[in-house]
Amino acid sequence: MATCATGCAPAVRLCQRLNRLKTLDDDMMATSLKRCLSTLDLTLLGVGGMVGSGLYVLTGTVAKDMVGPAVVISFLFAGIASLLAAFCYAEFGARIPKVGSAYMFTYVSVGEIWAFLIGWNVILENMIGGAAVARAWSGYLDSIFNHSIQNFTQTHIMQWDVPFLAHYPDLLAAGILVVASFFISFGVQVSSYLNHIFSVISMAVIAFILVFGFMLADPINWSQKEGGFAPFGLSGILSGSATCFYAFVGFDVIASSSEEAKNPQKAIPIATAISLAIATTAYILVSMVLTLMVPWHSLDPNSALADAFFRRGYSWAGIIVAVGSICAMNTVLLCNLFSLPRIVYAMSEDGLFFSFFARVNPITKVPVNAILVFGTLMATMALIFDLEALVQFLSIGTLLAYTFVAASVIVLRFQPEKTSAKGTSSTSPNPAAAPSPVALETQTITEGAGEMKEYESFSDKLQLVERSESQERRGVGQLRARWELYLGRVVGDFEPGEVVAFSVLAMMVSAVSLCAVVEFGRSQLQLPLWSFVTLLGIFSVAFLGSLLLIWAHEPQRNQKTFQVPLVPLVPGLSILMNVFLMLKLSALTWVRFAIWIAIGLCVYFGYGIWHSKEGMRELQPKDMAARYVVLPSGSLVETVQSVQPDGQVDPSAHHANNSTTPTTTAAEQPGRT
Numbered sequence: 001m002a003t004c005a006t007g008c009a010p011a012v013r014l015c016q017r018l019n020r021l022k023t024l025d026d027d028m029m030a031t032s033l034k035r036c037l038s039t040l041d042l043t044l045l046g047v048g049g050m051v052g053s054g055l056y057v058l059t060g061t062v063a064k065d066m067v068g069p070a071v072v073i074s075f076l077f078a079g080i081a082s083l084l085a086a087f088c089y090a091e092f093g094a095r096i097p098k099v100g101s102a103y104m105f106t107y108v109s110v111g112e113i114w115a116f117l118i119g120w121n122v123i124l125e126n127m128i129g130g131a132a133v134a135r136a137w138s139g140y141l142d143s144i145f146n147h148s149i150q151n152f153t154q155t156h157i158m159q160w161d162v163p164f165l166a167h168y169p170d171l172l173a174a175g176i177l178v179v180a181s182f183f184i185s186f187g188v189q190v191s192s193y194l195n196h197i198f199s200v201i202s203m204a205v206i207a208f209i210l211v212f213g214f215m216l217a218d219p220i221n222w223s224q225k226e227g228g229f230a231p232f233g234l235s236g237i238l239s240g241s242a243t244c245f246y247a248f249v250g251f252d253v254i255a256s257s258s259e260e261a262k263n264p265q266k267a268i269p270i271a272t273a274i275s276l277a278i279a280t281t282a283y284i285l286v287s288m289v290l291t292l293m294v295p296w297h298s299l300d301p302n303s304a305l306a307d308a309f310f311r312r313g314y315s316w317a318g319i320i321v322a323v324g325s326i327c328a329m330n331t332v333l334l335c336n337l338f339s340l341p342r343i344v345y346a347m348s349e350d351g352l353f354f355s356f357f358a359r360v361n362p363i364t365k366v367p368v369n370a371i372l373v374f375g376t377l378m379a380t381m382a383l384i385f386d387l388e389a390l391v392q393f394l395s396i397g398t399l400l401a402y403t404f405v406a407a408s409v410i411v412l413r414f415q416p417e418k419t420s421a422k423g424t425s426s427t428s429p430n431p432a433a434a435p436s437p438v439a440l441e442t443q444t445i446t447e448g449a450g451e452m453k454e455y456e457s458f459s460d461k462l463q464l465v466e467r468s469e470s471q472e473r474r475g476v477g478q479l480r481a482r483w484e485l486y487l488g489r490v491v492g493d494f495e496p497g498e499v500v501a502f503s504v505l506a507m508m509v510s511a512v513s514l515c516a517v518v519e520f521g522r523s524q525l526q527l528p529l530w531s532f533v534t535l536l537g538i539f540s541v542a543f544l545g546s547l548l549l550i551w552a553h554e555p556q557r558n559q560k561t562f563q564v565p566l567v568p569l570v571p572g573l574s575i576l577m578n579v580f581l582m583l584k585l586s587a588l589t590w591v592r593f594a595i596w597i598a599i600g601l602c603v604y605f606g607y608g609i610w611h612s613k614e615g616m617r618e619l620q621p622k623d624m625a626a627r628y629v630v631l632p633s634g635s636l637v638e639t640v641q642s643v644q645p646d647g648q649v650d651p652s653a654h655h656a657n658n659s660t661t662p663t664t665t666a667a668e669q670p671g672r673t
Contacts, residue, residue: 017112017609017612017615018111018112018113018609019110019111019112019113019114020111020112020612020614020615020618021107021108021109021110021111021112021614022104022107022108022112022115022350022614023614023617024096024098024108031098031099031259031260033099033188033259033260033360033365033366034187034188034189034260034365035259035260035261035262036188036189036192036260036262037188037192037257037260037261037262037267038261038262038267039263039266039267039270039271041192041195041196042254042257042261042267042268042271042275043270043271043274043275043278044192044195044196044199044275045192045195045253045254045257045271045275045335045338046250046251046253046254046271046272046274046275046276046279047199047203047275047278047279047331048195048198048199048202048250048253048328048331048332048334048335049249049250049251049252049253049254049275049331049332049335050247050248050249050250050251050275050276050279051202051203051206051278051279051282051283051328051331052133052202052250052328052329052331052332054246054247054283055206055247055282055283055286055305055325055328056140056303056304056305056306056321056324056325056328056329057136057140057301057303057304058243058244058246058247059071059283059286059287059290059304059305060290060299060300060301060303060304060305060307061301061304062074062240062243062244063287063290063291063296063299063304064296064297064299064301064304065301066232066236066239066240066243067230067232067236067237067239067240068227068228068229068230068231068232068236068291068296068297069221069222069228069229069230069288069291069292069296070229070230070231070232070236070237070240071240071244071287071291072284072287072288072291073230073237073241074237074240074241074243074244075241075244075247075280075283075284075287076280076284077237077238077241077244078241078242078244078245078247078248078283079248079276079279079280079283079284081241081245081574081577082245082248082249082251082276082280083276084406084570084571084573084574084577085402085405085406085574085578086251086272086273086276087564087565087570087574088402088405088406088408088409088564088570088571088574089101089102089105089251089252089254089255089272089405090254090255090268090269090272090273090562090564091269091409091561091562091563091564092104092105092255092405092408092409092412093254093255093258093264093268093269093272094258094264094265094266094268094269094561094562095265095412095561095562096108096258097258097259097261097264097265097268098258098259098346099256099257099258099259099260099342099343099345099346100119100256100342100343100346100347101122101252101255101256101339101342101343101401102118102119102122102252102255102401102402102404102405103115103116103118103119103122103343103346103347104346105255105404105405105408105409106118106404106405106408107350108408108412109408109411109412109415110404110407110408110411112352112609112612112614113604114404115352116347116352116600116604116608117597117600117601117604118400118401118404119343119346119347119352119353120596120597120600120603120604121396121397121400121401121596121597121600122339122343122397122401123340123343123344123374124397124596125397125398125401126336126339126340126343127340127374127377127378127381128381129249129332129336130177130332130333130336130337130340130378130382131173131177131378131379131381131382131385132382133329133332133333133336134170134173134174134176134177134333134378134379134382135166135170135173135382136329137173137176137326137329137330137333138170138172138173138176138382140303140322140325140326140329141172141322141326142172143303144319144322149172150168153168153169153170153171154167154168157169157171165384165385166384166385169383169384170382170383171383173379173382173383174379174380174382174383175379176333177333177337177375177378177379177382178375178376178379180330180333180334180337180375181337181371181372181375181376181378181379184334184337184338184341184366184371184375185361185364185366185368185371185372186364187364187365187366188257188260188338188365188366191334191338194330194334195331195334195335198327198328198330198331198334199327199331201323201324201327202324202327202328202331204324205320205321205323205324205325205327205328206282206286206324208317208320208321208324209286209289209305209321209324210285210286210289212309212314212317213286213289213290213292213293213308214289214292216293216312216314217289217292217293218292218293219292221291221292221293221294221295221296222291222292226295226296226297227295227296227297231296242581242584244283245581246395246398247279247283248276248279248280249398250332250335251272251275251276251279252339252401253335253338253339254268254271254272254275255268255272256338256339256342256343257338257339257342259342265560265561265562268562269561269562286305290304290305290308293308293309293312294308294311294312298311303322303325305321305325306318306319306321306322306325309321336378337371337375337378340370340374340378341357341366341367341370341371341374341375342367342370344357344367344370344374345357345358345360345367345370347608348367348370349613350612350613350614351608351611351612351613351614351615351616352604352607352608352611352612353603353607353608354607355611356369357369357370357373395581395582395585395589396582396585396589396590396593397593399578399579399581399582400578400582402574402578403508403574403575403578403579403582406571406572406574406575406578407504407508407571407575409564409567409571410500410504410550410567410568410571410572411497411500411501411504413555413556413563413564413567413568414476414477414496414497414500414550414553414554414555414556415476415477415496415497415500415556416475416476416477416496416497475496475554476496476497476554476555476556477495477496477497477498477500477553477554478496478553478554479491479492479499479552479553479554480552480553480554483552487549487552491549499549499553500550500553503546503549503550504546504550506542506546507543507546507547507550507568507572507575508575508579509542510539510542510543510546511543511575511576511579512579512583513535513539513542514536514539514540514543514576515576515579515580515583516583517532517535517536517539518536518580519580519583519584520583521535521536543572543576546572547568547569547572550568551568555567
């Protein structure tokens with residue numbers, strides 16, 4: 001047995017290193033960045049991240065190819081689904097106002113390697129997203145000039161026919177990304193100012209589309225003569241919802257900006273709710289106007305809104321719509337270029353990515369190295385790649401991030417609060433970290449209004465500890481009192497939060513299994529009906545059982561910041577929905593995803609695990625020694641000393657020894673029993 005334990009020790013230490021959690025500072029508002037964003041700034045950032053190319057391009061594509069006029073319902077379902085994920089992001093952004101978004105949330109609650117992989121995928125998501133929007137921006141502008149830019153490039157510059165590459169270099173798309181990166185590097189206030197301008201123009205154009213579009217609306221376009229309201233049925237509506245879901249992925253820019261918000265505890269939840277409401281309303285009303293103006297089967301997927309006005313004989317209105325679409329795409333570009341460097345900065349600041357990207361410009365207070373390098377990489381991708389084959393990466397990376405954030409909300413909600421060194425409550429979620437010895441061991445035992453209490457014997461101290469322990473059995477992460485009789489023998493002996501963490505893992509496994517059976521059971525696996533129903537029942541019971549077991553524990557209450565309602569139900573539904581949508585992606589997408597994950601693991605094990613600041617913090621000495629000191633008044637005082645290396649003396653301790661009576665216990669005092 002000893003040999004086995006010795007042989008397994010390296011593997012155990014490796015697992016501990018991979019799953020170590022980030023320790024948060026006591027001062028959550030401390031940052032090297034500049035806190036200057038208001039609630040309005042964050043709201044416009046969220047609107048700009050969501051209401052962009054999706055409104056002008058995705059709406060026509062989904063309506064023509066997948067749903068028909070029922071695209072209105074698809075956007076409604078997608079907005080509700082996005083609200084579940086937005087709740088989770090809002091809670092974390094307000095509670096942990098640090099840059100990094102999903103990466104940071106995963107790091108403080110799940111583990112280091114999972115946080116790195118989430119951050120690694122979010123980096124790719126932002127790079128591809130920015131490059132795709134730049135190409136859409138270029139194509140939309142080119143269509144206004146009858147594709148003269150594309151024809152000139154292919155004729156006078158170059159063209160090629162290579163798989164996964166564009167047919168010609170898109171110099172316009174690359175140029176707009178370089179210019180946008182240049183402006184972003186001037187600071188967050190410049191970025192916010194540009195976003196304000198483009199967002200206001202975009203919303204003004206949307207208002208124009210709604211007012212003028214409803215004037216041109218013809219209800220006959222929803223009639224059976226044109227195919228009806230839902231020509232593709234319920235399956236088409238659900239498939240359209242899965243596609244429309246990706247139109248709302250931009251709200252995470254609000255959480256990414258939490259370290260630069262003036263009052264993140266209030267601004268993050270408010271900005272998230274308002275921006276998501278505005279985006280959902282805009283998508284629903286614009287899709288309604290579009291399908292009422294012209295028959296859904298005659299829409300132009302590339303420029304549906306502008307083309308609809310042109311076809312109704314209002315070419316000047318089509319030009320206004322085209323200008324609005326370009327401004328909207330600019331806001332999405334700014335949001336991608338705003339979020340990406342900050343996630344890279346957060347990973348570099350923690351030592352998991354190259355330290356070169358953690359440098360902040362002392363004047364502009366932005367990670368300028370990350371902005372310029374990744375802005376250039378994004379421009380290169382827009383220049384040479386045909387991104388249509390890679391666009392599904394946006395889906396898988398986003399859905400994976402949403403899944404881990406929802407799981408992190410549950411884990412952190414049921415973790416007991418730790419006490420910081422200053423004696424204040426801290427939300428550090430690390431279950432392995434012991435409470436601060438300074439706060440717990442350096443204390444004077446008092447009673448009532450602060451007067452000193454004299455204990456008759458040292459057993460009083462032990463009884464006090466026993467009473468405290470009995471009260472903590474119903475603390476955060478412990479089994480609720482009403483369930484002690486039924487579940488106490490099974491899960492009552494675990495540490496607070498441990499059962500919840502295992503239940504979250506079981507819930508995610510059962511969600512994947514349940515969705516896999518639903519998606520592939522009858523079609524590809526060709527399971528018999530009895531087997532299909534049995535598996536559905538088993539995995540459904542496992543999923544619901546995990547939710548109920550989590551609910552049977554005491555959560556954190558009375559938080560001063562925003563909290564997700566109905567935990568663990570809301571995050572659990574978000575996990576289930578995200579997993580289902582991930583399984584609907586193509587096999588080729590999963591292959592590319594696996595390749596990108598393999599590259600990320602090479603980066604982590606080659607650099608991140610060796611330079612992790614959490615790993616360095618674990619090597620620092622933390623041993624403390626506690627003792628009891630009797631003051632002249634006879635009261636019992638508990639103090640703490642740092643253990644000094646051999647040959648060193650703590651001057652403060654020496655002074656304390658000279659100024660107080662010899663150390664003893666209350667039971668040893670003369671005249672006491």
